[in-house]
Amino acid sequence: MTKTSEAVLTRTTRHGPPPVVARPRWHVMGESWWLAAVAGAFTLAQLTLVRPGVGLGWDETVYVSQVSAHAPAAFFSAPRARGISLLAAPIASWSSSTPLLRVYLAVLSGLGLYWALRAWRELFPVRVLAGGGVLFASLWITLFYGPQVMPNYWVAVGALAGVGFFLRAQADRSRSGPVWGVAASAALMAWMRPTDAVWATLPLLTLLVCVRRQWHLRLLLALIGGLAGGAAEWIVEAYVSFGGVGARLAEGSRVQGGLGWHLAVGDQLRSLGGRALCRPCTGAMPNPAVTAWWFVLPLLATLALMVAVRARRTAATLVPLVCAVTAAVPYLFLIGYAAPRFLLPAYALLAIPVADALAHLMTAPSRRWRPVVVGLVAVGLAGHLAVQYAVLQATVSRNTTARQDWTRDVADLHRLGVRPPCLLTGYDDVPVAFYAGCASADTGGHNADTTGEALTRTAHRIPVAVLTTGSARPPSYARNWPRYQLRSGYAYVAPTAARERQGS
Numbered sequence: 088m089t090k091t092s093e094a095v096l097t098r099t100t101r102h103g104p105p106p107v108v109a110r111p112r113w114h115v116m117g118e119s120w121w122l123a124a125v126a127g128a129f130t131l132a133q134l135t136l137v138r139p140g141v142g143l144g145w146d147e148t149v150y151v152s153q154v155s156a157h158a159p160a161a162f163f164s165a166p167r168a169r170g171i172s173l174l175a176a177p178i179a180s181w182s183s184s185t186p187l188l189r190v191y192l193a194v195l196s197g198l199g200l201y202w203a204l205r206a207w208r209e210l211f212p213v214r215v216l217a218g219g220g221v222l223f224a225s226l227w228i229t230l231f232y233g234p235q236v237m238p239n240y241w242v243a244v245g246a247l248a249g250v251g252f253f254l255r256a257q258a259d260r261s262r263s264g265p266v267w268g269v270a271a272s273a274a275l276m277a278w279m280r281p282t283d284a285v286w287a288t289l290p291l292l293t294l295l296v297c298v299r300r301q302w303h304l305r306l307l308l309a310l311i312g313g314l315a316g317g318a319a320e321w322i323v324e325a326y327v328s329f330g331g332v333g334a335r336l337a338e339g340s341r342v343q344g345g346l347g348w349h350l351a352v353g354d355q356l357r358s359l360g361g362r363a364l365c366r367p368c369t370g371a372m373p374n375p376a377v378t379a380w381w382f383v384l385p386l387l388a389t390l391a392l393m394v395a396v397r398a399r400r401t402a403a404t405l406v407p408l409v410c411a412v413t414a415a416v417p418y419l420f421l422i423g424y425a426a427p428r429f430l431l432p433a434y435a436l437l438a439i440p441v442a443d444a445l446a447h448l449m450t451a452p453s454r455r456w457r458p459v460v461v462g463l464v465a466v467g468l469a470g471h472l473a474v475q476y477a478v479l480q481a482t483v484s485r486n487t488t489a490r491q492d493w494t495r496d497v498a499d500l501h502r503l504g505v506r507p508p509c510l511l512t513g514y515d516d517v518p519v520a521f522y523a524g525c526a527s528a529d530t531g532g533h534n535a536d537t538t539g540e541a542l543t544r545t546a547h548r549i550p551v552a553v554l555t556t557g558s559a560r561p562p563s564y565a566r567n568w569p570r571y572q573l574r575s576g577y578a579y580v581a582p583t584a585a586r587e588r589q590g591s
Contacts, residue, residue: 118213121217125217126201126220126224127197129196129200129224132225133230134189134193137233138483139186139193140185140186140189141185141483141486142185142491142493142494143518143521144363144518146236147237148161149161150175151179153169154173154175155180156181158507158525158526161534165335165338165339166339166343168280168281169320169321170238170279170320171237173278177191189234199240199244200224203247203248203435204247206247206249206255208255210403219438220438222438222441223438227361227476227482230475230479231483232428239431240428241276242276245284245287246410246414247435249269249272250407250410252266254402254406256269266305270312273309274314274316275317277314278317281317281321286413286416286417287436290413291410292311295310343424346417351418351421351423353368354424355419355430359478361478361482361485364426376470376474377474384437387444388411388444392405392440394443394444407437408436414430414432415433492574493522494522496554499578503580504550504580505523505550505578507524508549509549509550510528511526511551512529512542513561528541530542539563546581550580551583553568553579554576557577561579565579568580
């Protein structure tokens with residue numbers, strides 16, 4: 088194992104990028120402008136296609152409520168981390184404007200993509216880096232989640248940047264910048280999702296631990312220090328609120344349905360049609376045109392590796408491919424449900440090798456066949472972009488409708504006397520409560536944090552309502568409460584709120 092790992096790391100310098108040489112300033116600036124153009128186009132595409140006015144989603148309201156003055160903090164379950172809440176805090180802590188928050192995150196996500204692509208300078212030509220950025224940024228999943236208060240995009244950016252900095256640090260041990268970049272990217276990933284950070288960096292940690300060389304120690308310390316620094320708050324909270332790291336991981340496994348062997352490949356395929364959360368993941372597969380790119384990815388990744396081996400720069404392609412595999416493993420084989428955002432780190436790590444493979448396809452054939460190959464690649468990419476745009480538009484429309492229904496439910500609840508301070512429980516209580524400025528609480532399920540007796544006592548002090556779907560019966564403590572129809576179902580409102588409504 089040690090000899091194999093040492094051989095891989097040796098190829099990073101022997102067969103990887105050449106020693107860094109001074110380049111004209113105008114050349115470096117030209118490369119930066121290309122990458123900046125990709126990042127800027129990504130930001131504009133988010134603001135144009137994803138509609139900044141789309142309300143916050145279910146998980147987003149959990150994260151934003153932790154730092155918002157608009158509503159009390161929602162229950163924060165064990166698998167979550169507070170990094171994305173803190174990233175949103177500069178806006179969410181003083182403004183309830185969703186468009187302002189979306190614009191802020193879209194700009195930040197563009198800057199993050201630019202930073203991650205720049206981490207790969209000197210490892211691949213700028214056309215490959217820009218192409219990889221376009222491939223990743225044009226996925227409907229990336230565009231949809233870039234401006235959202237969700238952690239997965241930021242894990243992806245951290246993973247992409249981290250591997251680039253790692254390879255540059257291996258190629259030129261005289262510079263400290265890439266080492267600091269490794270620490271920063273590891274901290275970003277762990278800040279957002281500590282467990283995802285470990286999976287994404289597992290190959291890097293394995294290589295550094297198994298190869299005993301003095302000059303690797305600094306890089307190993309940077310990687311471990313970054314992970315520990317980013318996860319520090321999560322670890323402290325684990326001991327304060329869950330009884331330790333092991334207990335928090337066990338609780339997180341319970342919340343996610345029990346981590347273990349689960350073949351979720353089919354679930355991930357179903358989610359590609361625009362399902363934000365596939366739990367349970369039933370129903371027909373999307374149109375083959377929607378999932379075709381998923382099957383092309385491994386073929387292009389294999390081609391990229393073959394090209395890299397032949398060009399004697401194996402590590403620059405092999406390392407991100409292996410990290411992409413480990414980042415995807417828990418969401419393909421260890422969890423019993425799916426969401427398309429879970430695989431964003433894997434897609435980011437695959438983007439540059441795949442772009443390299445496409446560049447090879449368009450330049451390698453002879454003059455006679457090159458126009459044919461270029462035409463086929465162009466048609467394939469055009470079809471891929473068209474499919475991504477279609478799925479994105481359908482997803483945005485569906486989510487916009489759902490969040491408008493929550494807004495209408497809130498207006499009805501306010502008319503019924505359920506106004507802050509208030510408390511909601513039941514179906515979709517977390518997002519509706521946030522929109523209404525109420526607290527939320529649940530007596531069962533993954534977010535259980537109260538009892539029926541406690542809710543009954545609370546109803547003597549503030550307005551309380553139980554939300555249900557059309558066919559669901561209310562819990563026993565609310566069966567005598569007045570029932571009112573809402574846009575999304577029914578609300579059983581505690582008599583306290585009814586009396587307040589009559590009094591007003």
